[in-house]
Amino acid sequence: MLRLLWLLLLLLLLPPPGSPEPPGLAPLSPGAPPQAPDLLYADGLRAYAAGAWAPAVALLREALRSRVALGRARRDCQERCAAEPGAALPALLAAAPGPGAARGAWEPLLLRAALRRAECLTQCAARRLGPGGAARLRVGSTLRDAFRRREPYNYLQRAYYQLKKLDLAVAAAHTFFVANPTHLQMQEDMAKYRRMPGVRPQSFRDLETPSYWAAYDTGLELLGRQEAGLALPRLEEALQESLAQMESCRAGCEGPEEQQREEEEEGTGSQGGLYEAIAGHWIRVLQCRQRCVGDTATRPGRSFPVPDFLPSQLRRLHEAHAQVGNLSQAVENVQSVLLFYPEDEAAKKALDQYQAQLGEPRPGLGPREDIQRFVLRSLGEKKQLYYAMEHLGASFKDPDPWTPAAFIPEALRQKLREDQEKRPWDHEPPQPKPLTHWKDVLLLEGVTLTQDARQLNGSERAVLDGLLTPAECGVLLQLAKDAAEAGARSGYRGRRSPHTPHERFEGLTVLKAAQLARAGAVGSQGAQLLLEVSERVRTLTQAYFSPERPLHLSFTHLVCRSAIEGEQAQRMDLSHPVHADNCVLDPDTGECWREPPAYTYRDYSGLLYLNDDFQGGDLFFTEPNALTVTAQVRPRCGRLVAFSSGGENPHGVWAVTRGRRCALALWHTWAPEHREQEWTEAKELLQVPEEEGEEMPSRDPAPEPPSRRLQRAQDKAGKPPRVREEL
Numbered sequence: 001m002l003r004l005l006w007l008l009l010l011l012l013l014l015p016p017p018g019s020p021e022p023p024g025l026a027p028l029s030p031g032a033p034p035q036a037p038d039l040l041y042a043d044g045l046r047a048y049a050a051g052a053w054a055p056a057v058a059l060l061r062e063a064l065r066s067r068v069a070l071g072r073a074r075r076d077c078q079e080r081c082a083a084e085p086g087a088a089l090p091a092l093l094a095a096a097p098g099p100g101a102a103r104g105a106w107e108p109l110l111l112r113a114a115l116r117r118a119e120c121l122t123q124c125a126a127r128r129l130g131p132g133g134a135a136r137l138r139v140g141s142t143l144r145d146a147f148r149r150r151e152p153y154n155y156l157q158r159a160y161y162q163l164k165k166l167d168l169a170v171a172a173a174h175t176f177f178v179a180n181p182t183h184l185q186m187q188e189d190m191a192k193y194r195r196m197p198g199v200r201p202q203s204f205r206d207l208e209t210p211s212y213w214a215a216y217d218t219g220l221e222l223l224g225r226q227e228a229g230l231a232l233p234r235l236e237e238a239l240q241e242s243l244a245q246m247e248s249c250r251a252g253c254e255g256p257e258e259q260q261r262e263e264e265e266e267g268t269g270s271q272g273g274l275y276e277a278i279a280g281h282w283i284r285v286l287q288c289r290q291r292c293v294g295d296t297a298t299r300p301g302r303s304f305p306v307p308d309f310l311p312s313q314l315r316r317l318h319e320a321h322a323q324v325g326n327l328s329q330a331v332e333n334v335q336s337v338l339l340f341y342p343e344d345e346a347a348k349k350a351l352d353q354y355q356a357q358l359g360e361p362r363p364g365l366g367p368r369e370d371i372q373r374f375v376l377r378s379l380g381e382k383k384q385l386y387y388a389m390e391h392l393g394a395s396f397k398d399p400d401p402w403t404p405a406a407f408i409p410e411a412l413r414q415k416l417r418e419d420q421e422k423r424p425w426d427h428e429p430p431q432p433k434p435l436t437h438w439k440d441v442l443l444l445e446g447v448t449l450t451q452d453a454r455q456l457n458g459s460e461r462a463v464l465d466g467l468l469t470p471a472e473c474g475v476l477l478q479l480a481k482d483a484a485e486a487g488a489r490s491g492y493r494g495r496r497s498p499h500t501p502h503e504r505f506e507g508l509t510v511l512k513a514a515q516l517a518r519a520g521a522v523g524s525q526g527a528q529l530l531l532e533v534s535e536r537v538r539t540l541t542q543a544y545f546s547p548e549r550p551l552h553l554s555f556t557h558l559v560c561r562s563a564i565e566g567e568q569a570q571r572m573d574l575s576h577p578v579h580a581d582n583c584v585l586d587p588d589t590g591e592c593w594r595e596p597p598a599y600t601y602r603d604y605s606g607l608l609y610l611n612d613d614f615q616g617g618d619l620f621f622t623e624p625n626a627l628t629v630t631a632q633v634r635p636r637c638g639r640l641v642a643f644s645s646g647g648e649n650p651h652g653v654w655a656v657t658r659g660r661r662c663a664l665a666l667w668h669t670w671a672p673e674h675r676e677q678e679w680t681e682a683k684e685l686l687q688v689p690e691e692e693g694e695e696m697p698s699r700d701p702a703p704e705p706p707s708r709r710l711q712r713a714q715d716k717a718g719k720p721p722r723v724r725e726e727l
Contacts, residue, residue: 057163178209314336332368476530500575513527514685530556541604552670563614582594583646609662618653
């Protein structure tokens with residue numbers, strides 16, 4: 001009931017149709033305490049799956065707003081409690097203990113200070129977040145990952161499009177695309193938006209990227225045009241915003257989500273007593289704070305941070321200040337560079353030059369205070385982490401190349417030096433080339449893209465039609481029928497389905513088909529076509545989903561499911577229960593465990609249908625809960641449904657209640673060691689001289705590309721051409 005009232009409230013807050021939207025995704029209920037982002041997001045996806053676009057937009061926007069407000073409230077509480085009178089550590093704790101200090105005298109002082117801070121944080125969270133405070137609004141790792149990948153914007157863009165709010169649809173799509181530049185479906189969507197007549201260039205705006213990246217890029221561009229005076233304000237803004245973003249990130253390291261993430265990664269709870277637990281938690285906080293350096297320096301959609309992000313900004317600042325004659329500021333910034341790299345020859349030379357131009361000494365002129373605080377605090381944290389590495393077995397990967405060697409224990413220096421030399425972000429990985437040629441492949445084959453991932457309400461899904469002609473479907477259906485009839489002689493026998501007692505299941509592998517063909521039990525024409533069609537599907541799947549990385553067939557199976565007459569009344573089960581193809585789906589948690597007994601090496605799946613003269617049997621996709629249906633596909637001859645094999649694509653098959661449903665199921669892998677060996681054996685079995693081979697049926701006389709007509713014209717007169725062998 002409360003959830004329903006909340007949904008109705010959000011609907012009332014939506015602007016009327018046709019009213020102007022504020023720029024970006026503005027808050028729907030300013031000043032209201034944040035709601036649970038995970039519940040809002042789940043309700044938004046349910047509304048999206050049901051086609052309720054306006055409620056979906058309201059809920060997804062409120063989930064985004066609540067997540068931001070939740071983080072802001074926690075940061076504000078931490079700053080407020082840290083600034084309260086009496087929040088500083090007692091003098092006894094701040095100073096080094098003297099020889100006459102009482103044993104254990106520091107313990108009650110430290111614990112009392114911790115209790116006071118905890119009390120302040122708890123009360124502040126209750127005031128800002130409502131009853132239960134932060135504990136009530138804890139966000140799980142799955143949702144954190146979804147927001148980090150900006151997945152809400154992928155749903156928002158289509159919902160806005162359906163609501164005819166094109167400007168916001170483009171902004172949401174662009175926001176998702178910035179963080180996911182290799183997402184194939186979004187590449188297509190962005191190209192479509194750019195071709196739409198009503199879309200303005202300013203609609204392609206990023207609603208999530210921190211502002212310092214725009215300031216940083218603008219400053220670099222202006223510097224490149226020798227406009228140092230205009231570049232300085234933007235470079236200074238970039239530096240200040242970078243430091244602020246780092247503070248925001250560091251504040252999140254003390255939140256319950258960070259603790260939960262560490263427990264999930266390292267196992268539950270801490271081992272040992274009180275002080276081991278305190279030390280373990282403090283080490284995790286320090287590790288998280290140090291990671292904020294790399295997080296802040298990593299552009300959305302990139303895997304690695306900009307090297308030396310803060311020192312490089314200071315170098316550009318001192319050079320720009322020098323160009324416009326601001327020598328005092330140039331000295332401050334170049335001295336700040338020397339805090340990171342005291343032996344930097346270029347910085348020392350520039351400092352000498354600036355001081356000579358200034359003439360008289362300026363005693364009060366030193367490094368920037370904000371950079372001094374940053375460096376001293378960072379070095380203090382590194383010192384503690386290296387101590388923990390040496391004495392407590394903790395792990396720490398230093399994100400900074402400027403850490404002085406004196407801070408690193410001698411026993412660790414050699415190993416860390418080797419790790420530092422092979423830091424992955426020193427060499428940016430090659431970016432994938434723009435994908436254009438897959439459309440040429442589809443055109444060559446006469447294949448049409450019927451539904452893309454956006455139309456199927458997911459990612460890495462596609463429906464392609466035209467892979468088989470009716471004649472080719474007939475050949476493969478006859479192959480399945482002949483193999484079933486040959487069961488008594490060959491050991492191949494239809495049986496009740498392993499998934500339901502109400503259907504019969506017949507399966508034929510490529511090797512079994514080749515063996516039956518050699519034995520004369522089935523026609524070699526069908527067995528040969530089975531091989532060629534499986535390779536055709538593999539080629540198209542690779543071209544569409546994985547153009548930069550070869551896919552290999554890992555298993556090919558011609559499967560028929562037949563309804564058992566007299567057993568369909570009151571039937572409640574599925575032909576194939578909801579599952580994922582390379583992981584064990586847990587609908588209760590929404591997790592998909594990529595571990596045995598799942599076929600973990602499978603990367604993409606395909607279902608090529610041969611007929612539609614049956615009842616039921618539609619393929620459907622669901623949310624990870626295995627209940628909420630997000631898309632449904634009706635089989636037909638020559639229709640391929642291709643999708644990635646992981647937990648992002650749970651799927652099942654509705655019950656076949658009448659007739660016989662046949663399809664070619666194929667799985668593909670990136671791992672060559674899991675290539676289907678039976679496919680190669682079958683090909684060798686079927687290799688016979690050309691004059692002894694049976695001819696394949698010709699394609700229907702439908703319109704086809706000139707290249708295809710030319711190939712057919714070159715065939716021998718009166719000789720039916722073979723099914724395409726280039727695929």
